[in-house]
Amino acid sequence: MKAKFKNGEYIAPVTPLGYKLHPTEKNRLIIDEETKWIVERIFELAAHGYGAKKICHALAKDKVPVPTWWLYKRNGYKASMFEGKPEEVKYRWCIQTVSGILANQIYLGHTVHYKLTKMSYKSKKNIKHSEDEWFVVENTHEPIITQDLWDLVQTHVNSRRRSRKNDEPQIFAGLIRCGECGWTLGSANTKDKGRFYRCTQYAAYGRNFCTLHYTPYKILYAFVLGRLQYWLMAVKENEDAILERLLQGSEKQRQSENARAEKELKKAQKRRQELNSLFAKMYEDRVKGFLDEENYSMLSVKYRTEQQQLDETVKTISAKLEETKEETDDARRWIDLIQKYSAIDELTAPLLNELIEKIVVHQSWKDGNGRTVRDIEIYYRFVGKID
Numbered sequence: 027m028k029a030k031f032k033n034g035e036y037i038a039p040v041t042p043l044g045y046k047l048h049p050t051e052k053n054r055l056i057i058d059e060e061t062k063w064i065v066e067r068i069f070e071l072a073a074h075g076y077g078a079k080k081i082c083h084a085l086a087k088d089k090v091p092v093p094t095w096w097l098y099k100r101n102g103y104k105a106s107m108f109e110g111k112p113e114e115v116k117y118r119w120c121i122q123t124v125s126g127i128l129a130n131q132i133y134l135g136h137t138v139h140y141k142l143t144k145m146s147y148k149s150k151k152n153i154k155h156s157e158d159e160w161f162v163v164e165n166t167h168e169p170i171i172t173q174d175l176w177d178l179v180q181t182h183v184n185s186r187r188r189s190r191k192n193d194e195p196q197i198f199a200g201l202i203r204c205g206e207c208g209w210t211l212g213s214a215n216t217k218d219k220g221r222f223y224r225c226t227q228y229a230a231y232g233r234n235f236c237t238l239h240y241t242p243y244k245i246l247y248a249f250v251l252g253r254l255q256y257w258l259m260a261v262k263e264n265e266d267a268i269l270e271r272l273l274q275g276s277e278k279q280r281q282s283e284n285a286r287a288e289k290e291l292k293k294a295q296k297r298r299q300e301l302n303s304l305f306a307k308m309y310e311d312r313v314k315g316f317l318d319e320e321n322y323s324m325l326s327v328k329y330r331t332e333q334q335q336l337d338e339t340v341k342t343i344s345a346k347l348e349e350t351k352e353e354t355d356d357a358r359r360w361i362d363l364i365q366k367y368s369a370i371d372e373l374t375a376p377l378l379n380e381l382i383e384k385i386v387v388h389q390s391w392k393d394g395n396g397r398t399v400r401d402i403e404i405y406y407r408f409v410g411k412i413d
């Protein structure tokens with residue numbers, strides 16, 4: 027994740043279903059014969075007018091394994107999702123996965139890149155984001171779906187979208203997760219309650235799998251807007267204090283850990299040098315005949331093992347120290363991101379995606395006075411949970 031943002035480019039974390047990476051050519055996709063049929067099946071069902079939810083049920087009924095399972099089977103990816111879990115987990119398709127596949131131009135043989143909006147640190151105006159944040163490079167690999175089938179499916183998808191009532195832009199799309207099962211929260215509408223979010227696993231598979239996680243859109247909107255306004259104000263008031271505060275959570279601990287790590291590093295480096303002299307001495311002793319062959323080889327093995335362990339230790343500690351430095355850079359980066367807004371009066375998808383990594387919503391409960399208590403956690407980009 028970090029590297030992705032650092033390079034300012036979009037790198038797909040996993041290969042899309044139906045494809046695998048070329049064994050020798052870097053970043054090149056080839057068709058995966060073992061899973062290609064699943065993609066074809068999903069598009070065919072969609073072409074017959076099935077919506078994403080109905081497709082999920084059809085796939086589950088026919089025991090078609092989900093994309094994550096294929097990755098797990100092949101690379102051990104997300105093993106905790108499947109190991110020791112009931113078999114049906116393997117077939118539990120979620121609406122977002124199916125919709126994602128139906129919208130992915132990768133199946134036409136094109137590669138889609140995500141353009142990160144260029145930021146201007148000096149501008150005091152709100153940055154306007156271009157509508158077109160994606161660009162497509164055509165014919166980069168073999169397609170799975172024909173253009174005709176694609177066009178037909180998109181007509182169905184679009185007519186479904188238009189028929190949805192109260193069609194407001196989905197500004198939280200992809201950001202909200204269920205705090206209990208980790209699936210996304212999906213938006214739904216009722217006449218009396220208006221727009222709200224709920225756990226998509228609950229919506230698709232019912233109470234045996236998760237709970238509703240009923241969250242009114244207005245409440246979520248007000249909460250997130252409030253937090254962002256708070257942070258913007260705080261940063262504008264005293265940037266240095268906020269930087270310190272973002273790092274503070276563990277600042278003392280960080281400092282003592284750093285000191286300890288540095289001490290350990292010095293110790294390891296010193297011992298590494300001692301070993302070099304010991305080796306030289308041992309060799310000398312062997313040549314002079316003070317040390318017999320057996321003892322010589324025994325000591326050699328002993329010292330060499332210690333050398334390897336020390337090298338490993340030095341590597342680990344150095345990496346850890348580097349990571350701490352990165353944390354400071356990340357906090358700095360987030361402050362710069364929020365700073366470029368002069369004010370945050372409304373929430374938009376680009377704003378949310380720029381500042382927030384995810385929003386985790388827990389099942390609400392009633393307190394002693396019968397009031398509903400909600401636990402909503404915002405994980406900001408680069409700095410995580412800071413509220």
Ligand SMILES: [Zn+2]
Pocket residue numbers: 204205206207208209225226227228236237239
């Ligand atoms: Zn859930």
